[in-house]
Amino acid sequence: MARSTTFIILILLAVGVVLWVTISLTSERSRKEQIMHAESERPSAHLIASLDMVIVYDNNPHREDLEPAWGFACLVRGSEKTILFDTGGDGSILLANMKELGIDPDEIEVVVLSHIHEDHTGGLRALLDEKSGMTVYSLASFPRRFKADVETRGASIVEVDRHAKICENVYSTGELGTRVKEQALIIHTARGLIVMTGCAHPGIVHVVERAKDLIGEDVLLVIGGFHLGPASSAEIEGIVASIRELGVRYIAPCHCSGDAARELFHDEYEENYIEVGVGSIITMEDLS
Numbered sequence: 012m013a014r015s016t017t018f019i020i021l022i023l024l025a026v027g028v029v030l031w032v033t034i035s036l037t038s039e040r041s042r043k044e045q046i047m048h049a050e051s052e053r054p055s056a057h058l059i060a061s062l063d064m065v066i067v068y069d070n071n072p073h074r075e076d077l078e079p080a081w082g083f084a085c086l087v088r089g090s091e092k093t094i095l096f097d098t099g100g101d102g103s104i105l106l107a108n109m110k111e112l113g114i115d116p117d118e119i120e121v122v123v124l125s126h127i128h129e130d131h132t133g134g135l136r137a138l139l140d141e142k143s144g145m146t147v148y149s150l151a152s153f154p155r156r157f158k159a160d161v162e163t164r165g166a167s168i169v170e171v172d173r174h175a176k177i178c179e180n181v182y183s184t185g186e187l188g189t190r191v192k193e194q195a196l197i198i199h200t201a202r203g204l205i206v207m208t209g210c211a212h213p214g215i216v217h218v219v220e221r222a223k224d225l226i227g228e229d230v231l232l233v234i235g236g237f238h239l240g241p242a243s244s245a246e247i248e249g250i251v252a253s254i255r256e257l258g259v260r261y262i263a264p265c266h267c268s269g270d271a272a273r274e275l276f277h278d279e280y281e282e283n284y285i286e287v288g289v290g291s292i293i294t295m296e297d298l299s
């Protein structure tokens with residue numbers, strides 16, 4: 012009898028501890044969410060007015076001295092921290108393209124990895140071997156082995172599950188999607204949001220909706236892989252229309268967007284369509 016009473020008390024204690032941990036984690040998350048909204052409501056003088064986006068890695072050709080290869084990587088200069096979004100698939104191509112573009116690995120402070128696929132993470136090791144002390148934003152769902160490998164190369168790892176602030180005016184959408192989990196980068200400029208995607212596996216429309224909801228601001232540009240290679244023309248037309256309805260002003264599909272999607276976006280956006288390939292540099296002047 013006494014033994015079963017002790018057992019029941021122990022069970023109740025365990026349930027209590029689990030409840031307490033759950034409640035405190037939930038309130039911490041909603042606190043972070045409030046901070047993010049408060050920050051995004053600051054006057055536009057604090058927002059990014061000048062920005063460079065250098066396409067370091069892409070399968071679409073643009074400059075003859077750079078090698079196009081399957082994957083995506085884009086350097087963001089002009090925000091509080093210099094960020095490399097994705098690392099392409101091959102470290103030696105990444106480093107060679109960076110050198111040709113005058114990018115010193117030392118200037119990169121933060122790496123954000125959109126998702127685990129090799130064409131976005133394959134260049135990371137070579138980069139970490141060039142410079143230690145970088146911060147790598149991964150997803151919480153990335154394999155433990157991958158994260159441990161990053162840390163053994165002298166970088167610190169941040170695991171994103173819900174949205175996260177990366178530095179002043181730069182955010183992650185948080186882990187989106189089900190089959191392939193992915194995060195996108197959101198840059199809050201004085202003229203609207205720039206949304207940068209790796210492959211957009213969770214769906215490009217969903218990613219843009221999430222960015223808009225999170226910051227509560229209009230979208231100036233969507234750039235990156237839209238993953239529409241295998242999509243039918245009817246599907247792509249629907250997506251182009253949805254992106255228009257969401258008020259996106261400029262569009263720059265590259266990497267896995269597919270030729271058909273690039274053409275249909277071009278037809279719809281005309282002069283607000285930005286042709287992107289390896290070596291392209293997009294600045295705020297291209298978005299005015």
Ligand SMILES: [Zn+2]
Pocket residue numbers: 126128210212
């Ligand atoms: Zn992918």
Ligand SMILES: [Zn+2]
Pocket residue numbers: 082083128130131209210236266267
């Ligand atoms: Zn990809």
